[in-house]
Amino acid sequence: MIRAAILILLATPVTAQEIVFDPALVTQCYTNGEGTEPDCIGAASGLCQKRTEGGYSTLGMADCTNRETEEWDRLLNEEYGLLRDQLDEIDDGTGIDRSDALRDAQRAWIAYRDAECGLRYALWQGGTIRTTIGTACHLGFTAKRTLELRGMRLEGY
Numbered sequence: 001m002i003r004a005a006i007l008i009l010l011a012t013p014v015t016a017q018e019i020v021f022d023p024a025l026v027t028q029c030y031t032n033g034e035g036t037e038p039d040c041i042g043a044a045s046g047l048c049q050k051r052t053e054g055g056y057s058t059l060g061m062a063d064c065t066n067r068e069t070e071e072w073d074r075l076l077n078e079e080y081g082l083l084r085d086q087l088d089e090i091d092d093g094t095g096i097d098r099s100d101a102l103r104d105a106q107r108a109w110i111a112y113r114d115a116e117c118g119l120r121y122a123l124w125q126g127g128t129i130r131t132t133i134g135t136a137c138h139l140g141f142t143a144k145r146t147l148e149l150r151g152m153r154l155e156g157y
Contacts, residue, residue: 023044048063065135066135076145
């Protein structure tokens, strides 16, 4: 039930005004950020909130955060595909199938992310801050996982 509420919030545009979001900031963070938790995660949604009328309202913050999450999710899917292709190339049919292991890990990660963010949302069910906490949770987990997958690919796993 909680997961459904968060997913609805993540998928629903919440403001009628024009959202001023620059996806290039996410790409720049992805390209130039070091490690799996660079300070630039959240910068695009922060600037969006600043530039968008009503951006500092609960719904405005959620909309801007969701836009950044969508960009990270797009990059995550690209990284997943690149890493899976790389693992398919190096697997020789003996031992554990690495691309299947990646798929299983990714499915488990998605379940964990959704459950953890659902918990955080539930902990704050008495106030509107829960929306901000839930969307920020999805952003953080998604960006970090994108960078983890990139690291695995670049390290040649």
